[in-house]
Amino acid sequence: MKLKIGNDTMERIRCRVRFDFPGFRKPGRFIFGGRDTFEVAEEKRQNQVENWQNVPLQGVEIEHIEQKETYSVFDEELGEEVAYAPVELIVNADSPEEIVPFIMREEYRKIELYHPESIDFNKPGIERFFSRINEELNYRLSFVKKNTDS
Template identity: 40%
Template sequence: MSKLKIKVRFDYMGKSKGGKLFMGGKDSEHVAEEIRQHKVSLIRNIPVQGIHIEDIDMSQEIYSIYDDITGKRVTYAPVIISLSADTIEDLIRFTMKEEFRTIEILEPQEITLSKHDIERFIFKTSEELKEYKNYLERRIDSWK
């Protein structure tokens, strides 16, 4: 299978950090932008096996929505990453993140998977889900 050319969108959430009365509090837009800058810096500087970053677009505007559960405004800073992936398994590892929103496969126009490819794809997806579950459990435990 030839390399996959992909566009992936991640939306990084920012929550306001309340400061002491008039001192040092950051609004959620500022926090979302800082998180986006930090995550993009990591993506640019830390290689991921099988993933080759071609372009990073941070020109999308920061947006806010109302969260029905918390009753608060939540702000997101989107980024669109153009990349090539050696395999679908590499792509799964790269996209299995809470911030993942959309994916567009640019090339090839058609993908044919063998029985072995599908088995590897399902196995890798399962492994990534287990890792993500462990990550979420650690996060929840740290809040207790």
């Protein structure tokens, strides 16, 4: 399928994107209520998967969502085990700019492009792409700043 963007004709982008949602140990209050890293990671992943399933994204179609087996790794910096709950999405997007919010996430691990084999940017196309990266970066930075000020 080819889409017309301005004077340009561009094919839809189809790719697989992998995210690994981390889970850090949350101690409970008093004796009860502590949650292990696997529970925390899987809950984070489930919340995001439900969001992707229920909230439409302009210019993006999520074709398939596959939740992978949760695993743990010892984090030497933290000195403890951290669980990761992976999920892979197959995404169809109208343009490269629509993929930017996915790859700017902290949980992003890798992307595999299925279609098209190559993307040629003209001057206005690369300017739109860089502008979208800047918008997403500023959005993420303002979100972090807002959370640290609270």
